[in-house]
Amino acid sequence: MIGKIHKQMSHDSWLFSKMATPEYTPFVFLLLLFQSSVWGFPVCQTPQESPTCGYKSCHATKPGMLNVHLVPHTHDDVGWLKTVDQYFYGDRNDIQHAGVQYILDSVVDQLLKNPDRRFIYVETAFFYRWWKQQTDDMQNTVKQLVNEGRLEFVNGGWCMSDEATTHYSAVIDQMTMGLRFLNDTFGHCGRPRVAWHIDPFGHAREHASMFAQMGYDGFFFGRLDYQDRNRRMVAREQEMLWRASESLTPPMADLFTGILPNGYNPPEGFCWDQSCDDPPIRDDPDLEDYNVDDVVTRFLHIAHGQALVYKTNHIIMTMGSDFQYENANLWYKNLDKLIRYVNQMQSNGSEVNVLYSTPSCYLQELHRANLTWPLKGDDFFPYADSAHDFWTGYFTSRPALKRYERISNSYLQTCKQLEVLGGPISRKGPFGAGDSETLKKAMAVAQHHDAVSGTEKQHVANDYARKLANGWAHCQVLVSNTLSSLSGSSAPRVYCEHLNISVCPLTETSKKFSVNVYNPLARPVSWPVRLPVNGTAYRISDAKGKAVDSQVVPVSQATAAVRRGRGYAVNELLFQVQAPPLGYSTYSVSLLQNGPPSPQSSPLPRAPKAVQNKFLRVTFDPETGLLSSLSNLETQQTVKLSQNFYWYNASDGNNSESIQMSGAYIFRPNTSTPFIISKTAKIETLQNSVVQEVRQWFSPWVSQVVRLYTDSRALELEWTVGPVPIGDDLGKEVISRLDSSINSSGVFYTDSNGREMLQRRKDYRPTWNLRQSEPIAGNYYPINSRAYIKDDKDQLTVVTDRSQGGGSIQDGSLEIMLHRRLLYDDVRGVGEPLNEMSDIYPEGLVVRGRHLLSLSPPATAADTHRPLAQEVVLQPLITFTDGELHPSTRLEFSGLQAVLPPAVHLLTVSQWDQDTVLLRLEHQYQASESKEHSQPVTVNLQKLFSTLDVLGVSEMNLSANQWKDEMTRLDWKAESGEKPLPKRGGDPSVWEVSLKPMEIRTFLLRVRQR
Known part of the structure; x- marks a missing residue:
């Protein structure tokens, strides 16, 4: 549908050229009223041959019988034990026998042999590769299978994303990429009707909302806590209506949700893949090993048992598993027989009817049952598969990869924005051919539930990072082209990707250079810049030529140690930059003085009584060098606050209660009391006009900088952990713990994929009466971007720079796991310990990160932590040019005509086709979260961009694979008796877009470069 946009538009090209002029505005408005799709955007086309896909393609069921829906499927991880490439081609079968290209070859061949057969496919990243290699004849054959509903796509994202450690913006991107390919390739019949997350290790409410x-x-989905499942089986509540937002009006975020009976595997004894050992159906009665009667009897027993724990006379059985169907003949030959012989028993009084089916066909029958369903309002974290096996370790596993994925997401959003703002020259400009597609695909793959989750083998993690780095390289060309075009400067751009450890060859050697700061947010930001230098005094001027206050301080011992010879700067140049919305500002830097550091910049070897700016005051214990209190000077709040580092010894499985070890997935400490790394910290203090720093050393492998910038409302804790020692032969799980005077009453709050906040209560689940068996791991939750504790007066919020796991084990306490180094595999399939090393760090990985702390009254805390979290997720991109800039260089630019309201986040600006742009606007506050900002807000699309004329607009669903006004969903009734509220009417003007709390609206814009 959407792929045909150019063909549709070409007929009206004469009209578009006139519509740009003001005198045509009344005519344009009349045209909007007349057309269901605005200005050339296509409406759905009726295919020449009426397809029978989707719900129309379902086999008939039999009323009054138990209908068993057999769903042939394969679960193809987009990287896990092997890389994505190895899985596709079937390489490295010494690690795991799996070859996705052969699966698709074999399945298509077998579907053609029997029109009754069905198959579902999920991972578009693999299907896209396979499709590109097929002949025209094979592609037409597959299209026919899709049009007839015999091959059906479910989920349809580039991958099956993780739900605990992913950020919502990256999830939306990867789903959009996969679904667009299916839409462009197969049209209406390629659109999945069902979301399918059969393998992720716990399920997030925000994913259901999306x-x-x-x-x-x-x-x-397949996985949920064993206690939750047991209760739901007894109550027959394994299918429910998930109300996935407290802010969005039902049924906008309501999603029918079903729990599969066997995870995603076949019933026991009925696996007929080449990887299985179950006996085939032997149906020659003249042979001694005839087993049809036994097979039918066992199947009927399983079917009747499953029906006892579900609500309708329809049950689903997943017939397949990891990388199965490489020889699809084995499966289908036996499934054909199973259906035939079980259904033959109906003549003898059996009331079981078996059929080939798909998840959507099964869903249709549940909808036809016209029942009411229990409501679910919380999420499915944490997930445990038995009493001592909590899958909460992966919330933190591979912290370096998690950070790289997060900053890659930020860089991708910047790359996409500049592709739009720069126009065609961004892709082919003075610095060569650039593209955003390479990074889009790398980021999409990184969302997989064995990628950013950290649950893959080491060589696979390295491959994910390599793909991201390759994507960065392609985007850097694009960014350089755009910035060159916008600024009018052809000077080469330099990218310094190791600024977090003070490495940048240009700034270390150059006497004169410029710093370009691009801000991807739709509001201005103030951002601290720290550049490695060897001079002792510099002159800095902003885009208007005004001098900027700066300071030079010595590089810390911790930073010098972690660089491992990758840089030699002895100092850091500190200054604050201001960047306009969706734009850049340029700062000129000139060396004034070389030589030894000035005495004023040298750190003092003692803890200060306090550091403060006009917003915050932080005190330290003079005896220990640790934090002792935090005050908000604007609101006159003070809380006692200490912070320190601890570790849990990881269980090695030698335990009387359980043999479970900590590993990439599982967090299982061998004691409930963590070990303190040091009760005191060695201190150095730096105080100047730009920043105040207290540098703390806790041990040779743990250090921290407590940092307060002059104009910041947040206290920064920059931690450095590693190499984690393992000389005692026990793995360690390292945490940072904040202990405060806040009376949190066993409650803390975490975000769901970076959006809505969820309440967490110690040793409690909203859905069932918990029997807590792991007091630490069983109280850990995913923290994607922030967490907080509060009482009636105070709220302490921590913003993280990556996904991490954490909990509130004691009242007033918040602990966040930073790093894990483990010596045992947790027997969940990955087959190696989580013991990360590299060429640079052969004795173990060193990880650095930041936590930002804010203290506010609960009623206004969101006004601080939401924009702060957005700044960390979408941080400015800093680039450099050497030498003096040409006088005609444009030093400042904004892609917006005006700053957007504080409640509005510009979630997506991305080139869709040659003259169309995908735009997402998001209300980033929850209902009742902020007195000031939790109100509806309006944005005018024509007054949005400074470099683009918006000529036409059409609204899409969130994943941009359906027109919004054509999106219809099945209605479900909740047991509460609530009726869905009527849908909201349209906006008064097509250009005026209103947003309610937590609402995301998606548009295709027809644009023209100014």
Whole structure:
């Protein structure tokens, strides 16, 4: 549908050229009223041959019988034990026998042999590769299978994303990429109706909300806590209506959700893949090993048992598993027989009917049952598969990869924005051919539930990082082209990707250079810059030529140690930059003085009584050198606050209660009391006009900088951990713990994929009466971007720079796991310990990161932590040019006509086609979260961009694979008796877009470069 946009538009090209002029505005408005799709955007086309895909393609079921829906499927991890490439080609079968290209070859061949057969496919990243290699004849054959509903796509994202450690913006991107390919390739019949997350290790409420807004009718998954499942089986509540937002009006974020009976595997004894050992159906009665009667009897027993724990006379069985169907003949030959022989028993009085089916066909029958369903309002974290096996370690596993993925997401959003703002020259400009597609695909793959989750083998993690780095390289060319075009300067751009450890060859050697700061947010930001230098005094001027206050301080011992010879700067140049919305500002830097550091810049070897700016005051214990209190000077709040580092010894499985070890997935400490790394910290203090720093050393492998910038409302804790020692033969799980005087009453709050906040209560689950068996791991939750504790007066919020795990084990306490180094595998399939090393760090990985702390009254805390979290997620991109800039260089630019309201986040600005742009606007506050900002807000699309004329607009669903006004979903009734509220009417003007709390609206804009 959307792929045909140019063909549709060409007929009206004469009209578009006239519509740009003001005198045509009344005519334009009349045209909007007349057309269901605005200015040349296509409406759905009726295919020449009426397809029978989707719900129309389902086999008939039999009323009054138990209908068993057999769903042939394969689960193809987009990297896990092997890399994405190795899985696709079937390489390295010594690690795992798996070859996705052969699976698709074999399945298509077998589907053609029997029109009754069905198959579902999920991972578009693999299907896209396979599709590109097929002949025209094979592609037409597959299209026919899709049009007839015999091959059906479910989920349809580039991958099956993780739900605990992913950020919502990256999830939306990867879903959009996969679904667009299916839409462009197969049209209406390629659109999945069902979300399918059969393998992720716990399920996030925000994912359900996103799936609902993407138009899915239902959602199926395989994993949930064993206690939760047991209760639901007894109560027959394994299918429910998930109300996935407290802010969005039902049914906008309501999603029918079903729990599959066997995870995603076949019933026991019924696996007929080449990787399985179950006996085939032997149906020659003249042979001694005839087993049809036994197979039918066992199957009927399983079917009747499964029906006892579900609500309708329809049950689903997943017939497949990891990388199965490489020889699809084995499966289908036996499934054909199973269906035939079980259904033959109906003549003898059996009331079981077996059929080939798909998740959407099964869902349709549940909808036809016209029942009411229990409501679910919380999420499915944490996930445990038995009493001592909590899958909460992966919330932190591979912290360096998690950070790289997060900053890659930030860089991708910047790359996409500059592709739009720069126009065609961004892709082919003075610095060569650049593209955003390479990084889009790398980021999409990185969302997989064995990628950013940290649950892959080491060589696979390295491959994910390599793909991201390659994507960065392609985007750097694009960014350079755009910035060159916008600024009018052809000077080469330099990218310094190791500024967090003070490495940048240009700034270390150059006597004169410029710093370009691009801000991807739709509001101005103030951002601290720290550059490695060897001079002792510099002159800095902003875009208007005004002098900027700066300071030079010595590089810390911790930073010098972690560089491992990759840089030689002895100092850091500190200054604050201001960047306009969706734009850049340029700062000129000139060396004034070389030589030894000035005495004023040298750190003092003692802890200060306090550091403060006009917003915050932080005190330290003079005896220990640790934090002792935090005060908000604007609101006159003070809380006692200490912070320190601890580790849990990881269980080695030698335990009377359980043999479970800590590993990439599982967090299982061998004691409930963590070991303190040091009760005191060695201190150095720096105080100047730009920043105040207290540098703390806790041990040779743990250090921290407590940092307060002059104009900041947040206290920065920059921690450095590693190499984690393992000489005692026990793995360690390292945490930072904040202990405060806040009376949190066993409650803390975490974000869900970076959006809505969820309440967490110690030793408690909203859905069932918890029997807590792991007092630490069983109280850990994913923290994607922030967490907080509060009482009636105070709220302490921590903003993280990557996904991490954490909990509130004691009242007033918040602990966040930073790093894990483990010596045992946790027997969940990855087959190696989480013991990260590299050529640079052969004795173990060193990880550096930041936590930002804010203290506010609960009623206004969101006004601080939401914009702060956005700044960390979408941080400015800093580039450099050497030498003096040409006088005609444009030193400042904004892609917006005006700053957007504080409640509005510009979530997506991305080139869609040659003259169309994908735009997402998001209300970033929850209902009732902020007195000032939790109100509806309006944005005018024509007054948005400074370099683009918006000529036309059409609204899409969240994943941009359906027109919003054509998106229909199945309605479900909740047991509460609530009726869905009517849908909101349209905006009064097509250009005036209103947003309610937590609402995301997606548009295709027809644009023209000014």
